[in-house]
Amino acid sequence: MDHGGEYAPDEKVELLGTWSSPYVFKVIWALTMKGVEYEYVEEDLRNKSGALLSLNPLHKKVPVLVYRGKPVAESDVIVEFIDEAWKDRGGGGRILPEDPYERAMARSWVIFARDVLSPPIWKWFTAPGEEEQEGAREAAVAQLLVLEEELGRKEFFAGDCVGLVDLSLGALAYVIPIYEEITGTRIVTEERLPCLSAWMGRFLSSPPAKDHLPPLEKLKLRYRAMREAFLKIG
Incomplete structure (x- = not known):
């Protein structure tokens, strides 16, 4: 590495x-x-x-x-x-905004990602029945639409470069496509979530992430095994 x-x-x-x-x-x-x-x-x-x-x-x-x-x-x-x-290090400036209000808002979006967005995405991936899976998928899309509105036309949630919210959401850029492939259903499409869809690709090719990703094929096998285990329990 x-x-x-x-x-x-x-x-x-x-x-x-x-x-x-x-x-x-x-x-x-x-x-x-x-x-x-x-x-x-x-x-x-x-x-x-x-x-x-x-x-x-x-x-x-x-x-x-x-x-x-x-x-x-x-x-x-x-x-x-x-x-x-390392506040004076790195060419990309601070990870958290300098402005106290913007810093507080960034932290609130991190909490949103952890407590509001992640649970329905995980439930969508692990739900055993089609009806339950579809309900969780719709709930996840509803929260992703909230992110879509927040992101808007910005390159990143922090603006022109990666910031705290981008780092906290970054794993979704590779996890969601894996979930979609395994489940055979889409959750992020260019039609419904154009800004978020573009952000996912943009984040994965950004300087912090492009050479620092987990082995995706190995991760896919891990998630497939996890889903099969949940389906057996259900």
């Missing part, structure tokens, strides 16, 4: 993660935006290392960023930490 950037010897950075986690990649994209060099440590969450349990004893999850020997956990917290710790 190409980590790029330069840092002082006393600024050693490590990132504990797992290859399939969208939360881990959100942090990777933030580090890439700031040009921060780091050492990536792959964790097996079925057999968690002593290092992970020691560095994140509260949640015992990835990602964990270790900076100067001190751990920072939870992806949203880590991204804001990166933006503050």
